[in-house]
Amino acid sequence: MDEAAKVVTNCFRKQEAGAIVALHTFGSKLEFNPHVHLLVTMGGITKDGKWEEYNFLPFVKLRKVWQTVVLKLIRRTLSQRAKAKVQPLLQAAFKNNPDGFYIHAPNQSRTDVKATLSYIGRYMKRGPIALHRIKMYDGELVAFAYQDKRDGEWKIEELSVEDFIGRLIRHIPDDQFKMIRHYGIYSRRTKKVMKKVVEHFQKEIKRLLINAQKIIKGKKWREQIKETFDRDPLECSECGNYLEFRGIAVRKNGSLEVAYANDKEAHQYIRREIDKIESKAYKFKKKEATREAIKEYGFSWNEFAKTIEIN
Numbered sequence: 001m002d003e004a005a006k007v008v009t010n011c012f013r014k015q016e017a018g019a020i021v022a023l024h025t026f027g028s029k030l031e032f033n034p035h036v037h038l039l040v041t042m043g044g045i046t047k048d049g050k051w052e053e054y055n056f057l058p059f060v061k062l063r064k065v066w067q068t069v070v071l072k073l074i075r076r077t078l079s080q081r082a083k084a085k086v087q088p089l090l091q092a093a094f095k096n097n098p099d100g101f102y103i104h105a106p107n108q109s110r111t112d113v114k115a116t117l118s119y120i121g122r123y124m125k126r127g128p129i130a131l132h133r134i135k136m137y138d139g140e141l142v143a144f145a146y147q148d149k150r151d152g153e154w155k156i157e158e159l160s161v162e163d164f165i166g167r168l169i170r171h172i173p174d175d176q177f178k179m180i181r182h183y184g185i186y187s188r189r190t191k192k193v194m195k196k197v198v199e200h201f202q203k204e205i206k207r208l209l210i211n212a213q214k215i216i217k218g219k220k221w222r223e224q225i226k227e228t229f230d231r232d233p234l235e236c237s238e239c240g241n242y243l244e245f246r247g248i249a250v251r252k253n254g255s256l257e258v259a260y261a262n263d264k265e266a267h268q269y270i271r272r273e274i275d276k277i278e279s280k281a282y283k284f285k286k287k288e289a290t291r292e293a294i295k296e297y298g299f300s301w302n303e304f305a306k307t308i309e310i311n
Helices: 001-011 059-077 082-096 113-125 161-171 188-216 221-229 263-295 301-310
Strands: 020-024 032-040 043-045 051-053 134-137 141-147 154-160 180-184 247-252 255-259
Touching: 001 020, 001 032, 001 059, 001 180, 020 113, 032 113, 059 082, 141 161, 154 161, 247 263, 255 263
Parallel strands: none
Antiparallel strands: 020 032, 020 180, 043 051, 134 141, 141 154, 247 255
């Protein structure tokens, strides 16, 4: 994780960038497949305390740099005896990957930022396997679904309970080992300073955005109708008062319910109107039922009363 953050943030030579790095040790089949995920700021803080955007990362170059860094890290970490044993494998890893090690670099998201961050946050902190991927367990065997990265197809892997547990527990990190780490402007050592800088930057950006919105902001339907027909569509032609949207009621399961209200007072008002409507509807239905009964049975209390008086 340290090396991955260093490789990426070194691209920001004149700025102090930030990176949140998560370590995943598992693949889709729960095999041992260590890799890191990075959430990186596309910009950084300059020496004079200003924010500067940086919209380019040399991903082709990064693959070769990442390959060199990983192989050196392995050599630096292993003992002399172990290093001699795996040296042929390290050389083969370098020779068989002329373009460098794999780096997946998706395009910058231009969609809902909060939704994107929510998805990334869940993905970075997720466990080796989601519960919905486990399709069968009979006490002896476990079957789970996985996506084959080679052809993109979903397939089923079947294991004994012991093998399944074995694949799971090897991904449990050591005690106190942090699977998510923060670097650059996200690191603890610069957190307070960076927070003040970012707050100042956000205020400046907010001011610029508000000014820009005022310039490019389109006219609303009310303003357009005013200009076209020279009248306010929300002004009552009878009394001169203005109409105001307070809420809406919808029919659900045969009865009216408050779907939206601006505030508590509006909610109470709409509720009272619903009660009135339902009360009128009930009285109307009752009258209709009485008429139908009279029509069907030919009976009327008024006619019955007249008959009593005559007798």
